[in-house]
Structures are given as C-alpha cells and as structure tokens.
Amino acid sequence: MTQHLADALPSDSGLPTTTGTAPGWWREAVIYQVYPRSFADSNGDGMGDLEGIRSRLPYLKELGVDAVWLSPFYASPQADAGYDVADYRAIDPMFGTLHDADAVIREAHGLGLRIIVDLVPNHCSDQHEWFKQALREGPGTPLRERFHFRPGRGADGSEPPNDWESIFGGPAWTRVADGEWYLHLFAPEQPDFNWEHPAVQDEFRSILRFWLDLGADGFRIDVAHGLVKAPGLPDLGRDEQLKLLGNQVLPFFDQDGVHEIYRSWRKVLDEYAGDRIGVAEAWTPSADRTALYLRPDELHQAFNFHYLSTGWDAEALRAAIDDSLDSMRPVGAPTTWVLSNHDVVRHRTRFGSLERARAAALLMLALPGSAYVYQGEELGLPEVTDLPDEVRQDPSFFKENGQEGLRDGCRVPMPWSGREAPYGFGDGGSWLPQPAEWAGLSVEAQTGDPHSTLELYRAALRIRRAHPDLGAGDAVQWLEAPQGVLAFRRGGFVCTANTTGEPVRMPAPGTVLLASGEVTDPGVLGADTAVWWQE
Known part of the structure; x- marks a missing residue:
C-alpha cells in the first residue's frame, strides 16, 4: 500500500x-x-x-x-x-x-x-495508472495518446512499427491484446511517455x-x-x-x-x-x-x-x-x-x-x-x-x-x-x-x-573544501611532464598523476599535500600514483 x-x-x-x-x-x-x-x-x-x-x-x-x-x-x-x-x-x-x-x-x-x-x-511502469487505463480503454482513446501506441506493420500487423531496439535487448516494442504495439526503449515493463502530449x-x-x-x-x-x-x-x-x-x-x-x-x-x-x-x-x-x-x-x-x-x-x-x-x-x-x-x-x-x-x-x-x-x-x-x-x-x-x-x-x-x-x-x-x-x-x-x-x-x-584553488574555476594550466604523466597547476596548487606502471623521475613542484601512494623521494612520482602539491 x-x-x-x-x-x-x-x-x-x-x-x-x-x-x-x-x-x-x-x-x-x-x-x-x-x-x-x-x-x-x-x-x-x-x-x-x-x-x-x-x-x-x-x-x-x-x-x-x-x-x-x-x-x-x-x-x-x-x-x-x-x-x-x-x-x-x-x-x-x-x-x-x-x-x-x-x-x-x-x-x-x-x-x-x-x-x-x-x-x-x-x-x-506498466503498472502506472495512466498506462493501465490506456490498456483498458483501447486503440484511439485519449489515454493512449500519452504513450507511443502504434499499429504494427505487415498484413496482419504482427511486425513492430519500426526497427528500434531496446537498450536491454530485443525490439523496443511490445504488442498488447488488442493488436496495437507500445514503445519501450528499455524493458517491456517501462512504456515510454509521449512528451508531445x-x-x-x-x-x-x-x-x-x-x-x-x-x-x-x-x-x-x-x-x-x-x-x-x-x-x-x-x-x-x-x-x-x-x-x-x-x-x-x-x-x-x-x-x-x-x-x-x-x-x-x-x-x-x-x-x-x-x-x-x-x-x-x-x-x-x-x-x-x-x-x-x-x-x-x-x-x-x-x-x-x-x-x-x-x-x-x-x-x-x-x-x-x-x-x-x-x-x-x-x-x-x-x-x-x-x-x-x-x-x-x-x-x-x-x-x-x-x-x-x-x-x-x-x-x-x-x-x-x-x-x-x-x-x-x-x-x-x-x-x-x-x-x-x-x-x-x-x-x-x-x-x-x-x-x-x-x-x-x-x-x-x-x-x-x-x-x-x-x-x-x-x-x-x-x-x-x-x-x-x-x-x-x-x-x-x-x-x-x-x-x-x-x-x-x-x-x-577536506583539502578540497579548504583550498582556495580547488573546485572553482573552469580551466587548468598544463605543465610539462614526462610521457604518461599528467601535470597541471591551479593557482598555487599542482596535481601530478603517473598513469604508467613504472616510477617516473620529475622535479617536485612544491610540498606534498596528499598522495595516493607512498612518496619516499619527492623527485620520483610512483607508478600509478597521483600527488597533490602546494607550491
């Protein structure tokens, strides 16, 4: 209930x-x-x-x-x-x-x-009151216009109205007892609304x-x-x-x-x-x-x-x-x-x-x-x-x-x-x-x-909330970095990320704020590691 x-x-x-x-x-x-x-x-x-x-x-x-x-x-x-x-x-x-x-x-x-x-x-849902009523009322009735009901193709209407496929597989159409078909881009239990109505x-x-x-x-x-x-x-x-x-x-x-x-x-x-x-x-x-x-x-x-x-x-x-x-x-x-x-x-x-x-x-x-x-x-x-x-x-x-x-x-x-x-x-x-x-x-x-x-x-x-150069804005300043490494500056903040499977030597741009992996040498960015720096 x-x-x-x-x-x-x-x-x-x-x-x-x-x-x-x-x-x-x-x-x-x-x-x-x-x-x-x-x-x-x-x-x-x-x-x-x-x-x-x-x-x-x-x-x-x-x-x-x-x-x-x-x-x-x-x-x-x-x-x-x-x-x-x-x-x-x-x-x-x-x-x-x-x-x-x-x-x-x-x-x-x-x-x-x-x-x-x-x-x-x-x-x-096909259990929505609008859809249940549309099924009861039959073809050509007002409630059916709130969905995409169509006659089928072929001499006996047994083919779907078009060739669209459901995201979940199979045709995007299901036929009801009175012969019409309704559109569902997802599961048959999910009839699409007609947003022109x-x-x-x-x-x-x-x-x-x-x-x-x-x-x-x-x-x-x-x-x-x-x-x-x-x-x-x-x-x-x-x-x-x-x-x-x-x-x-x-x-x-x-x-x-x-x-x-x-x-x-x-x-x-x-x-x-x-x-x-x-x-x-x-x-x-x-x-x-x-x-x-x-x-x-x-x-x-x-x-x-x-x-x-x-x-x-x-x-x-x-x-x-x-x-x-x-x-x-x-x-x-x-x-x-x-x-x-x-x-x-x-x-x-x-x-x-x-x-x-x-x-x-x-x-x-x-x-x-x-x-x-x-x-x-x-x-x-x-x-x-x-x-x-x-x-x-x-x-x-x-x-x-x-x-x-x-x-x-x-x-x-x-x-x-x-x-x-x-x-x-x-x-x-x-x-x-x-x-x-x-x-x-x-x-x-x-x-x-x-x-x-x-x-x-x-x-x-915690750092993102407190740091003035994080979150806001709409741009980053890219820095030179070895192949496989991303490095960018945002005000006095720098992020470096090594996407390679090997440590990479590069100059430390500042003091370490936070790192996703161990930093034993600030001049070496570990494999698959990102570091936040304060310049």
Missing part, C-alpha cells in the same frame, strides 16, 4: 527549506550517489531503505561531501530496480514512507547536506513542485536525452543499435526538442529559493552536444560520460579534460567529473587495480567543477564479478543479446562493520551476497588507517 504526502504528513508539519542560500553551490560541489537498496538496511529485511540512509547521513557529513543524490525510491514493481515508476508521489513500501523521505531531507539539511532526488521522465508535460511540472515543496534541492534526470522522439518514429535502418549509443544523434535520443522541456523545467526550479538544480543524465555524441542541455535557461549540470568512459591513459585523459572544459565554458556551466555509478563497472575493476583507482580519485577531485562519488568507491570496492545467476536482478542479464548484466556487480550492498557478511548493512543479510574479502574494506576496518582508501577520500575532500 502506497502513501501520499497528504496522508503521511500532518497539516502543521511545516515543509523544510533547503540548506543555505549561497548561489552556485553546485558549481564545485562533491555529490555522493546513494543506491537506496544497497546503502543501509534499518529493518532487517535485507534491503536498504530510507531510514537506513537517514541513520548514515552523519557518515556522509564526516566524509566531506556537499550533497547526496538518491537513486529511485518511488512506488514501483521493481522490474528495473525502481526505474519503472508506478507512482511518482509515493514511496515504495520496501523503502519506507513519505514520513521517512521527509525525515531524510530534514536531517540532511540539518547537517548541511543537500538532497537530490532521481526523476524518471522518459518512461514509467500536454498532459505529460503538465504532470511532470507538478511532480517537480511536489518534491521541491518537500524540500528537495534538485533532480537527477534519468535518460534526459530520450524524452523526445523524431517525428514519425522513422526506422534507424541497421542492426546492433546499441553500438551507436553515445556516438551519434539517434531518432530516439538527443533530439533537439528536449531542450524546450528543460527550459520549462528551469522556470519551475527558479520559482524556489535555495538554488535548486537539474542534473542531466544525457548520453550524447560529444561534449558540445552535452553542453546544449546546460545553456543558461536550461539545466545546471550534466554527467560527463565522456570522461567516465576514458581509460587510464594520460594522453586520453588530457584530451577528455580539455574537451570537457572547453565545451562547458561557452555556456557558463561547470564541468562534472565521475568515475563510477550504478550502471557501470566500478572503476577499480575497470582500471585494473586499487592503486589506479586511488590515483584516479585524486586526479578527478583536483579538476575544476563538480565531482560525483558513487557509494563504496571511497572504500575502494571492486566490481563483484562472480555473482551466482540465481541472485542477479538486472533486466539486461535475462535478455538474449549477449549482455552480461554486470550492473548487479556494482550494486552489492555496502560493508559498514564486522568480520562477516552482511558487514553491518543490516540484521537480515543482504539482497545481493557480499564477498568474504570485503571484511577488510568496511568503513570500520578503514577508519583511522592513514593508508586506507577511505581516509584518502576524507583527506582529499
């Missing part, structure tokens, strides 16, 4: 305001992503929840982040881990109630943390206001590039469409019409005090295309997937950094930096070692703009690659197009304390099994150890 705000909160509750009024807080913020089902379990059912998150907010405050992004906690059948939303104004009982959401926002604000909630506007636009402006009234400081917008489809839904004309994602403008992604939507959303955000923000998850062919989402009358930030997808290579990283900064500068938006999230293999595993992951973290946190930290990366957690098939829940794992369903491996619950699973996650086990070796990676095990990854992150965030 879901619960709505009017039922959950007393009439005299007093809705919370956002923390602080300083403009532009998001320009250099470090934002921590919480995946609710895997962060902390308060009731022993093996699933993380809002009360668990609330209880761990002091940890995030101590870590040194500025804001917390919560992945979806809405009422949902959980066909895709909550990204199939049945009710955008209700909390799924597995996570708690609207009282709990209110408590998380209030307590975060009391600690000086902001809260960004995930919004899923491209699609909803005024009711869809009105509904989401109302949803924005609902969460802003509750005190949310902003929104991370899922599939922000997917809302508008090309007129007529034309064929793409080729197979293996997944290989094109992020490489070119597609008839179902990154259409120019999305920008009018975000201009209308910006007006809503600007109605509220406290500098509320919109963050686009926009996979685009180039950083220049991403920048279009961040013009002054649109959104505030966009995830930098071009940087996330760059390997541990100095030349490639420098090119990605320059391209990112150069693209954001004309629209006056901060560049964002991210290494991991709930959809990709953790960067410790992607880069091949903990040493590289630690160095990559210092490099990222030294760059101008805003940085995103995915829960557990501050512990140096690796991807869990040996999960039994029977515990996997990623929809892509169950498709027949060869996807490996590796998103489950980055979603294994956090280890907090103790020597045995579930390592303080909760009293009732965990929804995905945690590896035995995580006993040494828990928050408890790493706290106070000056060589631990957790203390490295804490130190880096």
Whole structure:
C-alpha cells in the first residue's frame, strides 16, 4: 500500500527549506550517489531503505561531501530496480514512507547536506495508472495518446512499427491484446511517455513542485536525452543499435526538442529559493552536444560520460579534460567529473587495480567543477564479478543479446562493520551476497588507517573544501611532464598523476599535500600514483 504526502504528513508539519542560500553551490560541489537498496538496511529485511540512509547521513557529513543524490525510491514493481515508476508521489513500501523521505531531507539539511532526488521522465511502469487505463480503454482513446501506441506493420500487423531496439535487448516494442504495439526503449515493463502530449508535460511540472515543496534541492534526470522522439518514429535502418549509443544523434535520443522541456523545467526550479538544480543524465555524441542541455535557461549540470568512459591513459585523459572544459565554458556551466555509478563497472575493476583507482580519485577531485562519488568507491570496492545467476536482478542479464548484466556487480550492498557478511548493512543479510574479502574494506576496518582508501577520500575532500584553488574555476594550466604523466597547476596548487606502471623521475613542484601512494623521494612520482602539491 502506497502513501501520499497528504496522508503521511500532518497539516502543521511545516515543509523544510533547503540548506543555505549561497548561489552556485553546485558549481564545485562533491555529490555522493546513494543506491537506496544497497546503502543501509534499518529493518532487517535485507534491503536498504530510507531510514537506513537517514541513520548514515552523519557518515556522509564526516566524509566531506556537499550533497547526496538518491537513486529511485518511488512506488514501483521493481522490474528495473525502481526505474519503472508506478507512482511518482509515493514511496515504495520496501523503502519506507513519505514520513521517512521527509525525515531524510530534514536531517540532511540539518547537517548541511543537500538532497537530490532521481526523476524518471522518459518512461514509467506498466503498472502506472495512466498506462493501465490506456490498456483498458483501447486503440484511439485519449489515454493512449500519452504513450507511443502504434499499429504494427505487415498484413496482419504482427511486425513492430519500426526497427528500434531496446537498450536491454530485443525490439523496443511490445504488442498488447488488442493488436496495437507500445514503445519501450528499455524493458517491456517501462512504456515510454509521449512528451508531445500536454498532459505529460503538465504532470511532470507538478511532480517537480511536489518534491521541491518537500524540500528537495534538485533532480537527477534519468535518460534526459530520450524524452523526445523524431517525428514519425522513422526506422534507424541497421542492426546492433546499441553500438551507436553515445556516438551519434539517434531518432530516439538527443533530439533537439528536449531542450524546450528543460527550459520549462528551469522556470519551475527558479520559482524556489535555495538554488535548486537539474542534473542531466544525457548520453550524447560529444561534449558540445552535452553542453546544449546546460545553456543558461536550461539545466545546471550534466554527467560527463565522456570522461567516465576514458581509460587510464594520460594522453586520453588530457584530451577528455580539455574537451570537457572547453565545451562547458561557452555556456557558463561547470564541468562534472565521475568515475563510477550504478550502471557501470566500478572503476577499480575497470582500471585494473586499487592503486589506479586511488590515483584516479585524486586526479578527478583536483579538476575544476563538480565531482560525483558513487557509494563504496571511497572504500575502494571492486566490481563483484562472480555473482551466482540465481541472485542477479538486472533486466539486461535475462535478455538474449549477449549482455552480461554486470550492473548487479556494482550494486552489492555496502560493508559498514564486522568480520562477516552482511558487514553491518543490516540484521537480515543482504539482497545481493557480499564477498568474504570485503571484511577488510568496511568503513570500520578503514577508519583511522592513514593508508586506507577511505581516509584518502576524507583527506582529499577536506583539502578540497579548504583550498582556495580547488573546485572553482573552469580551466587548468598544463605543465610539462614526462610521457604518461599528467601535470597541471591551479593557482598555487599542482596535481601530478603517473598513469604508467613504472616510477617516473620529475622535479617536485612544491610540498606534498596528499598522495595516493607512498612518496619516499619527492623527485620520483610512483607508478600509478597521483600527488597533490602546494607550491
């Protein structure tokens, strides 16, 4: 049974305001992503929840982040881990109630943390009332116009309306009992909204206001590039469409019409005090295309997937950094930096070692703009690659197009304390099994150890907050460095990062502030090591 705000909160509750009024807080913020089902379990059912998150907010405050992004906690059948939303104004009982959401926002604000909630506007659940009613009403009825229902092709209509493929594999269309087909760019349980319909636009402006009234400081917008489809839904004309994602403008992604939507959303955000923000998850062919989402009358930030997808290579990283900064500068938006999230293999595993992951973290946190930290990366957690098939829940794992369903491996619950699973996650086990070796990676095990990854992150965030030349700005000054080494100056601060597997001799640019690995000789930069210097 879901619960709505009017039922959950007393009439005299007093809705919370956002923390602080300083403009532009998001320009250099470090934002921590919480995946609710895997962060902390308060009731022993093996699933993380809002009360668990609330209880761990002091940890995030101590870590040194500025804001917390919560992945979806809405009422949902959980066909895709909550990204199939049945009710955008209700909390799924597995996570708690609207009282709990209110408590998380209030307590975060009391600690000086902001809260960004995930919004899923491209699609909803097939259990959403609009979609269920559209199925009941049949072809040609008003509710069907809020989705993409089409007759099939072929003499008997048994072929999909076009050749689009689902991101999770197979056709992007499912046929219903009356013969029509509906579009779903993701799972069949996730029908796409028709954003040309005024009711869809009105509904989401109302949803924005609902969460802003509750005190949310902003929104991370899922599939922000997917809302508008090309007129007529034309064929793409080729197979293996997944290989094109992020490489070119597609008839179902990154259409120019999305920008009018975000201009209308910006007006809503600007109605509220406290500098509320919109963050686009926009996979685009180039950083220049991403920048279009961040013009002054649109959104505030966009995830930098071009940087996330760059390997541990100095030349490639420098090119990605320059391209990112150069693209954001004309629209006056901060560049964002991210290494991991709930959809990709953790960067410790992607880069091949903990040493590289630690160095990559210092490099990222030294760059101008805003940085995103995915829960557990501050512990140096690796991807869990040996999960039994029977515990996997990623929809892509169950498709027949060869996807490996590796998103489950980055979603294994956090280890907090103790020597045995579930390592303080909760009293009732965990929804995905945690590896035995995580006993040494828990928050408890790493706290106070000056060589631990957790203390490295804490130190880096403390220095970043205090140092006048970190975070703000939109440029770096590159310095001469040996091949395979990145070196840049920002005011009186210098960052050097050796991406090679061998120590490199180079002059020390100052006094060591922080290093991802041991520095025995200031004139030698260790293999796969990053160092912060004060000139």
